[in-house]
Amino acid sequence: MDAWRRLQGPGRIWAGLVVGALLVGSAFLMYAMEGPPTPWVHLLYVPIILAAVVFKTTGGVVVGLLAGLVAGVWIPGSTQSATDWVVLSSFFVFIGGFLGATQELLERRFRQNEDLIKKVATIHARTLSTFASTVELRDEPTGGHSSRVAHNARVMGLALDLEPDDLRAVYWAGLLHDLGKIGIPERILQKPGRLNDEETKNMRRHSDMGADLLLSVSPELRQIAEGIRAHHERWDGSGYPRGLAGEHISRVGRIVSVVDVFEALTCKRPYRDPQPVQEVLAFLRDKSGWWFDPTLVQLLEDLYWKGQIYTVDALHAPPPVEEPAAVLPVGEAEEAILRNLAGTTDYQLGSSGRP
Ligand SMILES: [Fe+2]
Numbered sequence: 361m362d363a364w365r366r367l368q369g370p371g372r373i374w375a376g377l378v379v380g381a382l383l384v385g386s387a388f389l390m391y392a393m394e395g396p397p398t399p400w401v402h403l404l405y406v407p408i409i410l411a412a413v414v415f416k417t418t419g420g421v422v423v424g425l426l427a428g429l430v431a432g433v434w435i436p437g438s439t440q441s442a443t444d445w446v447v448l449s450s451f452f453v454f455i456g457g458f459l460g461a462t463q464e465l466l467e468r469r470f471r472q473n474e475d476l477i478k479k480v481a482t483i484h485a486r487t488l489s490t491f492a493s494t495v496e497l498r499d500e501p502t503g504g505h506s507s508r509v510a511h512n513a514r515v516m517g518l519a520l521d522l523e524p525d526d527l528r529a530v531y532w533a534g535l536l537h538d539l540g541k542i543g544i545p546e547r548i549l550q551k552p553g554r555l556n557d558e559e560t561k562n563m564r565r566h567s568d569m570g571a572d573l574l575l576s577v578s579p580e581l582r583q584i585a586e587g588i589r590a591h592h593e594r595w596d597g598s599g600y601p602r603g604l605a606g607e608h609i610s611r612v613g614r615i616v617s618v619v620d621v622f623e624a625l626t627c628k629r630p631y632r633d634p635q636p637v638q639e640v641l642a643f644l645r646d647k648s649g650w651w652f653d654p655t656l657v658q659l660l661e662d663l664y665w666k667g668q669i670y671t672v673d674a675l676h677a678p679p680p681v682e683e684p685a686a687v688l689p690v691g692e693a694e695e696a697i698l699r700n701l702a703g704t705t706d707y708q709l710g711s712s713g714r715p
Pocket residue numbers: 537538566591592
């Protein structure tokens with residue numbers, strides 16, 4: 361479709377020149393063959409078709425007429441009768457006009473489809489952003505947690521050179537990983553002490569609940585939903601909800617898992633104080649290979665020391681080196697959410713390159 365648009369834009373001039381050159385070329389060829397009824401006359405359909413595709417009905421009809429002139433008037437040696445010429449020219453004009461009209465119809469349909477796809481994408485983005493805001497409001501003591509997880513997950517995805525679709529899934533799964541918590545009672549979410557068995561069981565439902573909720577919006581969101589479902593799985597298979605191990609856990613889920621724990625431990629929670637980043641990194645290293653994907657733990661640490669990981673402690677650090685948008689190629693929808701969340705949760709790009 362992009363090549364198509366170029367042909368409809370600046371490419372039109374080139375297309376016009378090609379059509380002209382083909383007409384003149386065909387004329388010379390037929391002149392050399394002493395005109396119709398040589399089969400070479402059918403060459404004239406090439407510029408007619410091209411003109412109809414690029415310049416629509418008008419172009420098709422005009423070039424059809426010109427082709428008729430080329431096939432009859434310009435070729436003195438032609439042995440065709442006037443009737444033959446009129447029939448041939450009529451065919452040229454009809455083919456040019458018909459193809460041009462079909463082309464117009466096709467392009468109108470393309471545009472309608474594109475508009476429809478944009479509308480659906482906008483509805484999805486708005487639905488997801490509403491979900492994200494709901495999670496942030498519901499889980500207030502973790503202020504900004506989901507947005508930092510989303511950005512850190514995307515930073516990891518960029519470093520892993522993920523495809524755009526995977527990168528997008530990683531971002532949204534990071535933002536919505538705790539979506540299912542909207543179904544968990546507040547007394548459990550904000551309980552200061554350890555959860556009892558019943559509460560733990562209840563809390564563990566949030567992975568499936570979040571994933572299923574997202575799938576109920578659209579099956580198109582499956583990759584994000586499966587990332588959400590897997591964000592509490594562990595590399596050795598001891599996690600939940602499915603007890604998957606190693607690379608059976610979706611890569612999106614593995615990335616969100618490690619950045620989620622990193623972010624959660626560096627923040628204050630109702631049931632514990634924040635831990636220094638170096639201790640958290642040591643904790644992740646310790647759990648590498650049984651809780652987390654070891655390559656991802658190493659990657660997170662490398663990125664942290666490069667100053668690319670967002671942390672809550674940066675609130676009290678000097679002004680950020682770069683704006684988040686400059687670091688991350690966030691899409692329009694993500695940027696809107698980022699602005700929205702940043703306005704309410706007071707978070708900044710981490711200056712985590714500091715020792
Ligand atoms: Fe979670």
